[in-house]
Amino acid sequence: MSDRPVPTTPFRVAALQMVSTPERERNLADAERLIAQAAAEGAQLVLLPEYFCFMGHKDADKLTVREAYGDGPIQRFLADSARRHGIWVIGGTLPLAATDPSDAARVLNSTLVFDPSGAEQARYDKIHLFNFEKGAESFDEARTIRPGSDVRTFDAPFGRVGLSVCYDLRFPELYRRMGDCALIVVPSAFTYTTGRAHWEMLLRARAVENQCYVLAAAQGGSHENGRRTWGHSMLIDPWGEIVAVLDEGSGVVAGDIDRARIDEVRRSLPAWRHRVLA
Template identity: 85%
Template sequence: MSDRHAILTPFRVSALQMVSTPERERNLDEAGRLIAQAAGEGAQLVLLPEYFCFMGHREADKLAIRETYGDGPIQRFLADSARRHRVWIIGGTLPLAVTTPTPDHARVLNTTLVFDPEGVERARYDKIHLFNFEKGSESFDEARTIRPGSEVCVFDAPFGRVGLSVCYDLRFPELYRRMGDVALIVVPSAFTYTTGRAHWETLLRARAVENQCYVLAAAQGGTHENGRRTWGHSMLIDPWGEIVGQRSDEGPGVVTGDIDRARIDEVRRSLPAWRHRVLR
């Protein structure tokens, strides 16, 4: 489906905010509750946050719940939820086993899977940019346990094309230019409290303004059982950089708003920056 054939009526989307735990089943139960709430608010597409299914005590803990691509309890949960509620689900991220080009038993792929309302998988994106941060007592290096992806991913939704990205990807605008003309960019995330307070909203609004599209960001938000604190502030931003909806506090919840093709057309018509690009 191309944007020329996208539906013109507003399309309702939701971002889920979570405070995930080291217990997979507890996280899936909470995600199921929030998906049902979003569907009850009329959402037709639901975005989960990065690591929605698991936030372990140690980075290596995710290796114990990794799944083989194509089957596993987390993948079945996402497909079943999409089918049950008749919504598109963009499944935050889950750890997939590295099998190609050679197996890597010490690392996983941090993967986003997309399921349509029939529960059929429609897209897959493996996170490209891996977070590394050192400040005081905070220390993160995703490359120790995650193998980076390499392929940009865009899929067709009823309202237009959707570009997939994850968390730290947000700091690399060249990734979003590679997506081409999209109606929506999604950013499932687990921004730390430190980096989120400093840069989260600024980066999200910048990506919306420079690509003249909507940005939907689902975040982890709160103090986790492993001691990590995440920033939250899940939100939907329109092509002019205005915040359509936002969760202003920590804790689980749902942010719901509409993708309006007319708004995209209006912004691009009045300030045709997308058409004026010279360097590609």
Template identity: 90%
Template sequence: MSDRPVHTTPFRVAALQMVSTPERERNLDDAERLIAQAAADGAGLVLLPEYFCFMGHKDADKLTVREPYGDGPIQRFLAESARRHGVWVIGGTLPLTVTDPHDCARVLNTTLVFDPSGQNRARYDKIHLFNFEKGAESFDEARTIRPGSEVCTFDAPFGRVGLSVCYDLRFPELYRRMGDCALIVVPSAFTYTTGRAHWEMLLRARAVENQCYVLAAAQGGTHENGRRTWGHSMLIDPWGEILAVRDEGPGVVAGDIDLARIDEVRRSLPAWRHRVLA
């Protein structure tokens, strides 16, 4: 059981599902519409999917929309959306410029968090880079993405939030390093093949083993570049129950973070307290 006080008022959160395109401005317009919808429904925190701002025809296309940390149209959009709607916005991922001049052919795949005043409160650079070969499907993120190295959490009104991205989901040691979280977020662009096989079981496992909520915002559909993503954005409670899910297509998945539910689960099955290995 946590020492956190039990809040009597649940905090509403939302995951946005998108089918992003090679046109940045069209993606930002779509994201704005979904953020507004989630905020109107009472969400105080909104999570965008990985690559919400851009999915090019080739992996290297993302270099054309990369931004230096601290400024750029995508970062301004996220800050302004958070301020306009008075919500926390977790900006899925966007491509940030690598400062190392010897690594200019890659970007950082970065999650940025903005508070309701539009201030940047946290940054996480994706650590684990996806590599997959099966038939005609071939992915190697390391060709165009430089990995991050730092675990990142931030404090939201309801408690600690742990940041992760897509392929990170397969590495449970990352989540243990986050400490006692009320919520873990997983913006993603899982392929249809790997998503159908493993997406739900991995998300539910992370919720059960960390006895916290998991919010996953996914790309979900057939994209203009020919790629098909799995979708199934969802919110999962600390017992592993799926509270809300959207299979495919753009939309909003929403539900409540209830700290009393976390404490109830941890009292009845105190696995968090029984941890022995760091």
């Protein structure tokens, strides 16, 4: 954890659930509406879903809206939203251009974090790339996404926040490497098939294992490109209890990060202190 003191009062956070389209500007307008709603309801940190800005008809369509790191309409939107509402904004994911010329046909699937002044505080490039084949469903993110390699966290007013994206959720070793987090975030676009089978149990497991809060913002519904995502954006507490959830459709899921709750769970069941293997 950071050496800075953490507040004892609860800190309001929100996951924004969307059903994104192939039109970037329409998605940004929807995201702005949800950010404004969450801020009006007292959220001090908001999390957008994976691909909040764009869900194309084909995997390669994301190349048409990729941005160079440091500038672009999506990055400006996130920074401006944080500044305008005076809140932390964790920007789901957006496609950033890979710097290696050999990756001209791939992007990085990146999460950017902006503080209430609009300054960028962290970047995470999705490490684990989804691959799934079942019947008519076929996904292979490695065709259009270059994987990241570094574990990333940042310090928020209530403690350390660990960054992960969607398929990362299936790899618990990633979360152990984050260290002592108060909150783990999981922006996602889980398929309906895999989400129905595993989404909730994996999220609750990560909360229980790490004895911290987990905030998951998902795509949730039937998209114009024919894809169906599972939704069920939620906030889970350190005991694995679901604080709030939204099954399907666009909306806001909100709740409090309570340091006293983290301390209570870790005091009664000190599994965090009992870890032996790194």
